[in-house]
Amino acid sequence: MLNLFLLQIPASALAAIFVTDDQGRQISLDAPATRIIALYGAFNEILADLGREDLLIARTATDDLPASIKAKPSIGTHLRPNAELILGLAPDLVIQLGGRGEAMEPVRFLEKRGLNVAVFDLENFEQLFSVMERLGTLTASTDQAAKRIAFMRSELARIEAANTAPRPRIFFEARYPTLLAAGQGSMASEILYRAGGENCVAAPDKLVRLGEEELLRLDPDIYLVQEGPMNPRPVPMAERHLFRTLACVKSGQVHTVDQKVFSRPGPRSLEAVRQLATIISNWKKEVRP
Template sequence: MAPAAWAGPVILDDLGQRVELATPARRVVPLYSGLGEIVSAMGLGDRLVARTNVDNWPAEALARPAIGTHMRPNMELMLGLKPDLVLQLAGRDAALQSVEAVRNHGIPVAVFVIDDFASLFAAMERIGILLGAKDAARQETARIQARLAAVDKAVEGVQRPAVFFEVRYPNLLAAGKDSMVSEIIRRAGGENVVAQGKKLVRLSEEVLVGLNPEVYLVQQGPMNPAPPHPSGRSHFRTLAAVRSGRVLMVDEALYSRPGPRSVQAVEELASFLHPDRFPKPSSNKDSK
């Protein structure tokens, strides 16, 4: 007799692991903030039972217990919450070590690789399956795709400026071509000036001066907590971006954490790079 088909939700994650649940997940622990934001964007935030130390969106996330960091969660705290699903973003070895530790306790874990909108949508679809919410996942994906399409139309045919994205300073760290940041820059009508095919690229200031970007983005957040403005850095004053004033301080949570709010970063950056394509509403009041 052939074995009975699995009745509950089943997916293959981005490590090729088969994730099987007896029933749709009800107690979810996201070990990466963007994955928790996906669940919240689907209208299922009440199924999240924990957060990492940096999670702060939506506001109700702050009411959940913090269980440590993306790479080093507190296993005792997590197990005490009795999750039936853990979500993790692939990346450094430490993050995958936490995955193995969770699996060793018999808890299903789904790991995702997200470095562009296509992989974001694929992750959303599978998270929707695991939560028994395929329609909610499709609807949120469609909303994001519509917003991206509007930006695509607005920036069609533009001259794309060379953009540098600062991840950390000092010990300069930049966003490389294989990052969600690079995808955001491209969709916003720019071109990442850093050509290396990595997510993060270490650069000397001399190399940066040679690249001479037309636009300079500085992220602010846990990875770059108090960056001085580039105009105040002696070696940066010769950069075309600094000389022209095309410097933008941005929120790390929007740009460097792949999730449903990545489209907001695209919209914000597109309006900065191409303000003529995104006219601001008139502030004039109607005369009476």
């Protein structure tokens, strides 16, 4: 009976699996992962997009997508997961987001105890596609990953082909009243460009602290206010007295967007491009009647 069962499993699913993560380390699995814990919510959404949300066995405290994740046990936060809980759940793959030194502390702890931990960067669409491809490999979902990547590339190309000059200068507010803006190194900045605009903040960082005087100097055409965990209750523009002179405020080009759509890299980043492309299209109708 065992031999018959083995014959029904594709040979590729029985072979050892290797990928290189974004720390340059080789992640080796004896078989496709079946028990996964992601320490950053975007990876849950990517796996769900590949049709593999059934492989997720836990979540971090703030994860709510896909909906099925809410029934999973919580293992703490992205930067401070409960390592003992993770060990007790016996995952065959843990996934962490790169880019912050604190994120590597739980990685080292779990690796020393024999767990496979992959660290991936997610700062732009090309990195997103690379992560999708490697997670497809690790979960025996390469065909689905290839299809989803091809579809997203096609949609981005279609939206970009429809982009015509001029490109509006856009300011993306990550937080206020301590004003933080999306810099050039963020996924939000790439979404601005792919949708047909440009980030008026030139700094290369993901997040940039700015004074209100600098914002007044930039005087963007469109102002995006993200609403979410980082900016939970955005202050209405009418209550920001220095902002009244901004051209975008006078023209009504201030728009509130969902932080988890615009700032969390993942499958919904394409939806962010679509939403912003519509905003930009309407702006062009006003400036070029």
